Amino acid sequence: MTVKSLISSLTQQEDLNFLLTNRIPRAAVTRFMGWFSKIENPLVRDLSILCWKLFSDLDLSEAKETNFKNLHDCFTRELKPGLRPFDPDPAIVTSPSDGIIGAHGTIRDGELYQIKGAPYSLRDLVVDPAVVETHRNGRFVTLRLTSSMYHRFHAPADLTMEQVSLIHGDTWNVNPIALKRVERLFCKNERAVIRTHLASGEPFTIVPVAAILVASVRLHALDRVLDARTERPLVFPCSASARKGEELGWFEHGSTIIMLAPGDFEFCDNVQEGARIRAGEQLWRKRVA
Known part of the structure; x- marks a missing residue:
């Protein structure tokens, strides 16, 4: 079993998932992430994105730019032009x-x-x-x-x-x-x-x-x-x-x-x-x- 599949298996257990994502100081963790994501350090950025990929299906192939300054830039990335066409029907x-x-x-x-x-x-x-x-x-x-x-x-x-x-x-x-x-x-x-x-x-x-x-x-x-x-x-x-x-x-x-x-x-x-x-x-x- 790969590390990613093991993590996925563990987080799909409802009691554990709820405990890990809710029974923590939510506001403090959220403020910390807001600060941490804006750190402009290549090592911090690269390790953070690598860790993120382990926990999710993150795919950056659609990103307009991949030379991110920090984790925040990756989160809020733009897409390559034309990848999300909007239905033109006014109805x-x-x-x-x-x-x-x-x-x-x-x-x-x-x-x-x-x-x-x-x-x-x-x-x-x-x-x-x-x-x-x-x-x-x-x-x-x-x-x-x-x-x-x-x-x-x-x-x-x-x-x-x-x-x-x-x-x-x-x-x-x-x-x-x-x-x-x-x-x-x-x-x-x-x-x-x-x-x-x-x-x-x-x-x-x-x-x-x-x-x-x-x-x-x-x-x-x-x-x-x-x-x-x-x-x-x-x-x-x-x-x-x-x-x-x-x-x-x-x-x-x-x-x-x-x-x-x-x-x-x-x-x-x-x-x-x-x-x-x-x-x-x-x-x-x-x-x-």
């Missing part, structure tokens, strides 16, 4: 990022779920009553980004950003093991609520949720990083338009994106729980009356 809302499709479906009177049988409140997730009313009976989808994935996210359609709110919180792991064990997990973690409307007028909300080792998100429209050190006020008015596929920002290491859409949006056939999806691929289709 299609695409995936904003690479990810694994998690819970998805209809929001029923303000209630959605992180896994089957584990509901949570839209109000607890977004806090803003206006967003709750907008999406009370809408649609939602959860996209989980693993540590090895491409971490930049893009406009899923032509849209205008209206407001960004930061909600301070914890840094629980967001993998399926933790989602089964921690109630209302997404409502406990650090997260941003990005209110937008599509060019066709429909309201659309993007909620990036932090996780252990990642509690920050960089948004180009605000020209700043939002994290646990961001001070009040935590609501940022914004009026920035983006074309479908245009980069909106990036996660520092990997996390989850919850997307909220109107109820008349239909999921495309490729949307299946557990399936991998790439930025630019079909996610929703606007229902034709």
Whole structure:
């Protein structure tokens, strides 16, 4: 058995996985990783990336540049041009990022779920009553980004950003093991609520949720990083338009994106729980009356 397969076997044991990734000082470890990842030392960088490859399926063959200054540069790497074409159909809302499709479906009177049988409140997730009313009976989808994935996210359609709110919180792991064990997990973690409307007028909300080792998100429209050190006020008015596929920002290491859409949006056939999806691929289709 190889070292990588042994590590994979051990981390697939749910009790051990949960213990190693949650029963530790999560905030302190996350702050440490934020500092450590920015060390500009070739030996530290190379050993860190080598270790990362042992624990994941990290593939840097798509990276635009591989001469990284530090581990952080590797996490937030750009891709070679043309590798994530966005579906040009204006009736299609695409995936904003690479990810694994998690819970998805209809929001029923303000209630959605992180896994089957584990509901949570839209109000607890977004806090803003206006967003709750907008999406009370809408649609939602959860996209989980693993540590090895491409971490930049893009406009899923032509849209205008209206407001960004930061909600301070914890840094629980967001993998399926933790989602089964921690109630209302997404409502406990650090997260941003990005209110937008599509060019066709429909309201659309993007909620990036932090996780252990990642509690920050960089948004180009605000020209700043939002994290646990961001001070009040935590609501940022914004009026920035983006074309479908245009980069909106990036996660520092990997996390989850919850997307909220109107109820008349239909999921495309490729949307299946557990399936991998790439930025630019079909996610929703606007229902034709």
